[in-house]
Amino acid sequence: MEPENRRTPLAVAIAGRPNAGKSTLFNALTGRMAAITDDHAGTTRDLVEASIELAGDDGLVYTVRLMDAGGMGVIDEPGIAPKIERAINRAVNGADVLVFLVDARTGITDLDLAAAERIRRLGKPVVVAANKCETEEAERDAHVFSRLGLGRPIMIAALEKRNIRELASAIIDAVKTLRPDAGAPPPENDVADVPAAPRNKRSAVAARRPGPMRIAVLGRRNCGKSTFVNALAGGERCIVSEIPGTTRDSVDVLINCRGRELLVIDTAGIARKREGARTVDFKSTVRTERAVRRADVVLLFIDCTVPVGRLERHAFRLVKENCKPAILTVNKWDLSTVSHKDFLRYLEKKLRFPVNLPVAFISALENAGVRRVVETAAELFELAGKRLGTGVxxxxxxxxxxxxxxxxxxxxxxxxxxxxxxxxxxxxFTLFVNHADAFDEPYRRFVEKKLAAALGSEELPVKLLFRERSRRKQRRGRRR
Structure with missing residues (x-):
């Protein structure tokens, strides 16, 4: 059995006033664009989480759960401001260590003083980081933050990733005060490869991909995606409101569902890209598309109370282009007045192509059908890791x-x-053929369908690669 400290990493939350650069620091520490950054205060709304590994000076690796929530004191739409505040509370109250981020350019503000007092009352280990210290002058000015009484600030520039290593060392030191044995030897291989299929007599062999199954929840805005994630998690993990576009980031939520660990990605939703490349909404859409590429299974959400149109067609194309197993998840079915059969007929008419996907009719708000969707996703995930034996x-x-x-x-x-x-x-599947261009699209779809059926489900997407044999090899094969 694994030691407790290996199974439950300590939580580290980045806290501070709005627009201090918390999401930029979150991205710098995770090494990827996991949170949306923007000059507009209050861009971050949901609680964004990621599991990261920090390399210690002692040669050990320290795994922590990093959290980024909204800024303390943010003024947002009145309808969701209390929910943003609850997300902040979950982050700072649930964290073991706090990184208090301040803006060296502006000096100490009233919001900084209020945030410092709030953090001080928690009585937790705190690392103070003064962001935007791109120059020596900014570093000199940043020493003023020592007056907050939470320790000497570490001078960083998150956007340029300056002194991030020093900050990581300070986080490790804080972690070690709570759990001295939190470090672990680094793994022998940095990247875990999917193992090759063993040779045996089974017709299909399942490979194991390391880590939890990743499920992306995709659909137009305000179709109930965050409500679904909260129902699955058994609590408010994502902010929900009637305001379209409430979720801006693709939020990773780790959930244990009946003994199965899941990473559910609540996306911001599909929207029109007409507002310009620098707007938060456009960044949200781009992040949604990245979430689909990261996912093992995609839940294509359809709001049965809203007409189906271009956005749903775009979502279907996005899933198909990335060759992802998907479940057509029709939400708010408790409000529907038509039969399953009639709705599917209407859906295929609007989408302009047959729906070759498993279909689930659910009500996320009523928690009806939610668990069954996860079970179907797990079945697709298992099939996607299978290999066909040579005979089959x-x-x-x-x-x-x-x-x-x-x-x-x-x-x-x-x-x-x-x-x-x-x-x-x-x-x-790589197919060795004589003329690749002789295989038209209908024939390719037929081959895909037959191979998917051999794996266990015609609704499973497979990818075909056609490789032409040279004429010399073709003649040699005919002589044999």
Whole structure:
């Protein structure tokens, strides 16, 4: 059994007034654009979390759960300001260590004083970081923050990643005061590869991908995505309101669902990209698309009370382009007055193509059907990691040739010599053929469907790669 300190990393929250650069620091520490940054105060609303590893000077690795919430004292839309405040409370109250971030350019403000007093009352280890110290003059001015009584500030510039290593060392020191044995030896391999399929007589072998299953919740704004995540988590993890666009970041939420660890990504939602590349809404949409690429399974949310249109078609294309297993999740079904069959007929008409996905009719608000969606996602995830045995793959190719004949284009007739599975998550098959351009789109879809069925579900997306054999090898094969 794993030691407790290895299983439950300590939590570190970045706190401070609005627009001090908390999300920029969050991104610098995580090493990726995990939180949206913008010059507008109050950009961060939800509680954004990430598990990170910090390398200590002692040669050990310290895993912590890093949290970024809204700024203390932010003024936002009246309807969601109390919910943002609750997210801030969850971060600072749930953290073991606090990083108090201040802005060296502005000096001490009334909001800094109020935030410092609030943090002081918590009685937790605090690391003070003075951000935006790009110059020596800014560093000299930043010493004024020692007057807050929370310790000597560490001079950093989060955007330029200046002195981030020094800040990380201070965080580790604070962690060690609470848990001296929190460090662990670094892993032998920095990147965990998906293991190759073992050779045995099973028809399909499941590979294991390290880490929890990642589920992205995708759909237009205000269709109930955050309500679904909260229902699954059993509490308010994402801010929910009737204001469209309340969620701005793609929020990672770690959930233990009946013994299964999940990483659920609540996206900001699909919206029109007409507001300019520098707006928060545009950044939210770009972050949503990144979330789809990170996901193992995507839940395509449809609000059954809103007409289906261009945004839903875009969401479907996004999932298809990234070859992701997906579940069509029809939300707010408790408000519907039509049958399942009639709604699916309407949906295919509006989407302009057949829906070849598992379908779930749920009510996130009533917590109806939520668990079943996760169970279906887990089944798709397991199938996406399977490998077909050689015998099953050969029989499937024979069935394809017998059931659909040979494809042709002009004077060329296509022929599949053999195939091999070259990847999982998603399943990837490389087909060695004589003329790749002889295989038109309908024939390719037929091949995909047959291979997916062999893996366990026709609704599972697979990726095909066509490789032409040289004419010399083709002639050599015919002589044999």
């Amino acid at each position: 793959l050969n029989r499937t190719l024979s069935e394809i040739a017998a059931g659909h004949g040979s494809p042709s284009s002009g004077t060329k007739t296509g022929r599949i010599f053999y195939a091999t599975q070259t990847g999982v998550y998603p399943p990837v």
